Every structure is written in C-alpha cells, then in structure tokens.
Amino acid sequence: MLTMAIASCSKVQDVSPQPAWAEIQALEPDVLLLLGDNVYLRHDNHQNPDTLAAELRELYALQLAEPNFAALLADLHARGKDVVAIYDDHDFLGNNRYGGDVSDELRRAARKEFVQAFKPVQSGSEVYRVQRLGLVDLIVLDVRFHRTSPLTAGGDRDAMLGGTQWQWLEQQVAVCSAPYLVVASSTTLHTFADEAWEQYPGAFQRMVNLLKDRKGALLVSGDVHRNAAYDDSGVIEIVSSAVARRGIVFGALRKNYGILTFDATELHVELKSLKVGCKRPVIPS
Numbered sequence: 001m002l003t004m005a006i007a008s009c010s011k012v013q014d015v016s017p018q019p020a021w022a023e024i025q026a027l028e029p030d031v032l033l034l035l036g037d038n039v040y041l042r043h044d045n046h047q048n049p050d051t052l053a054a055e056l057r058e059l060y061a062l063q064l065a066e067p068n069f070a071a072l073l074a075d076l077h078a079r080g081k082d083v084v085a086i087y088d089d090h091d092f093l094g095n096n097r098y099g100g101d102v103s104d105e106l107r108r109a110a111r112k113e114f115v116q117a118f119k120p121v122q123s124g125s126e127v128y129r130v131q132r133l134g135l136v137d138l139i140v141l142d143v144r145f146h147r148t149s150p151l152t153a154g155g156d157r158d159a160m161l162g163g164t165q166w167q168w169l170e171q172q173v174a175v176c177s178a179p180y181l182v183v184a185s186s187t188t189l190h191t192f193a194d195e196a197w198e199q200y201p202g203a204f205q206r207m208v209n210l211l212k213d214r215k216g217a218l219l220v221s222g223d224v225h226r227n228a229a230y231d232d233s234g235v236i237e238i239v240s241s242a243v244a245r246r247g248i249v250f251g252a253l254r255k256n257y258g259i260l261t262f263d264a265t266e267l268h269v270e271l272k273s274l275k276v277g278c279k280r281p282v283i284p285s
C-alpha cells in the first residue's frame with residue numbers, strides 16, 4: 001500500500017498557522033506531493049532576476065518555517081518518506097505568467113530558488129522528473145518553464161512542455177511498469193478556472209491520447225482553489241487546491257488536501273475540503 005498526500009496553493013503571508021499540514025501529518029503519508037503555488041509572490045510583474053529571486057527566497061523561508069509545515073517535513077524526513085514538489089505561476093513568475101514569454105535569466109532565477117527550497121531530484125538543470133515509489137511511478141511535469149501564452153501557442157502539439165520535455169514524457173510513459181502511473185501537473189488538464197491544458201488544444205489532445213487507454217493512469221493537479229475529480233475526456237483527473245488560502249469574498253479559511261491510497265487492486269481517493277471561520281456577509285441597509 002502507498003499513501004500519497006496532495007496539496008497546492010498556500011499563501012503563508014495570509015494564512016499562518018496552517019492547520020492542514022498537521023492533519024496530513026497525522027495520516028502518516030508515504031509521500032507528500034506539492035502541486036504548485038506553494039508560495040505566492042506579492043508582485044506579479046517582476047522583470048529583474050535579482051528582485052524576483054529575493055522575494056521568492058523570503059517567501060520560501062517563511063513557508064518552510066511555518067510550524068505545521070516544518071513539523072510535517074521533519075516527520076516525513078525522519079520516516080524516510082518523500083517530499084515531491086513542483087511550482088506553478090505564483091511561485092515562479094507571478095499570476096498567469098509563462099517562462100517561454102520572459103528572458104532566460106528571469107525564468108532561471110525562479111527555478112533556482114525553487115530548487116534551493118525543495119531540492120528536487122534533477123537530471124541536468126530541468127526539474128521535470130520521474131520518481132519510482134513502488135506501486136506508483138510518479139511523473140512530475142514542469143508546465144511553467146517552457147510554456148508560452150495560449151495566444152501564441154495556438155494548436156502547437158509541443159505546447160505546455162516544449163518539444164524536449166514532451167519527448168521525454170512519451171518515453172517515460174512507454175517504459176513505466178508500476179501498477180499505477182501518476183502524472184503531476186500544476187495546471188489542471190480540464191477547465192476549472194482561467195488556466196488549463198484545454199487552452200492548448202494540440203497539447204491537450206496529445207496528453208489525452210497518451211493517458212486515456214492506459215490502465216492505472218491518472219493525472220493530479222492543483223491551482224484552482226478547490227478539490228475536484230473529472231474524467232470526461234477519458235483521463236481521470238484529481239485536483240486538490242487551497243491547502244492554506246482564504247476565500248476571496250468572505251475570507252473563510254480553506255484547508256483542502258487529497259489523500260490517495262494505492263494498493264495492488266484499488267485506488268481510494270479522499271478529498272478533504274474544509275472551510276472554517278466563514279463570516280456572514282454584511283448586507284448594507
């Protein structure tokens with residue numbers, strides 16, 4: 001059996017303490033998968049690599065020092081378990097920004113801070129990778145570094161990942177032999193909010209074709225501030241987002257996460273979605 005906790009979207013400058021991490025720790029997962037927006041840049045228009053790096057470094061330090069998060073990471077480490085992370089937009093360049101649309105220096109500065117914070121297993125400088133976890137082969141995609149705006153990508157089949165990462169992904173899917181194949185993407189495959197693979201029709205269809213008939217395959221994602229599950233394209237997608245966020249309208253604390261339990265014959269998915277501290281709206285008389 002393998003228990004995987006999935007989570008994304010943590011805004012430490014707005015939510016601290018972050019109680020969801022303590023709940024996850026109590027469940028003693030075998031792996032923690034952080035699906036991006038693990039911190040939130042305060043500024044979305046960075047052009048200077050040094051300024052961007054300094055802000056990311058400060059935010060990662062805050063997040064890593066948040067007591068519940070730090071305790072969870074320490075517990076996973078002590079038990080010899082994996083922490084697997086990837087960034088999305090808010091912990092890379094800012095809201096809805098893409099590495100393929102900015103200077104190489106800027107996107108490399110963002111990636112370097114992520115690497116220093118979470119120390120992913122790397123081949124070369126790229127952060128996409130495969131991690132073999134027994135029952136599960138986990139493929140972690142980088143859908144930010146090589147991506148451009150959907151307006152310029154059009155129907156390009158290489159969109160979202162770039163040609164080299166696409167080739168690598170298809171090779172990995174062909175050789176993965178574990179009973180389950182989990183593909184981690186910070187951006188959702190299906191449309192739940194303003195960003196999704198569906199905005200890139202060539203890449204979306206290529207991913208659907210790659211995974212839809214493969215037994216034991218699913219995609220996990222974050223970003224959209226809610227939990228969800230969807231399979232209309234033929235690909236199962238499990239979304240968990242807003243592990244430590246406040247709702248925009250009423251300010252309720254969201255502490256959403258997912259627990260995926262894999263055994264030899266069955267996958268059990270539990271999506272925890274709790275809102276506490278919701279205030280009634282004040283209606284002006």
Ligand SMILES: [Fe+2]
Nearest residue numbers: 037088089223
């Ligand atoms: Fe995001």
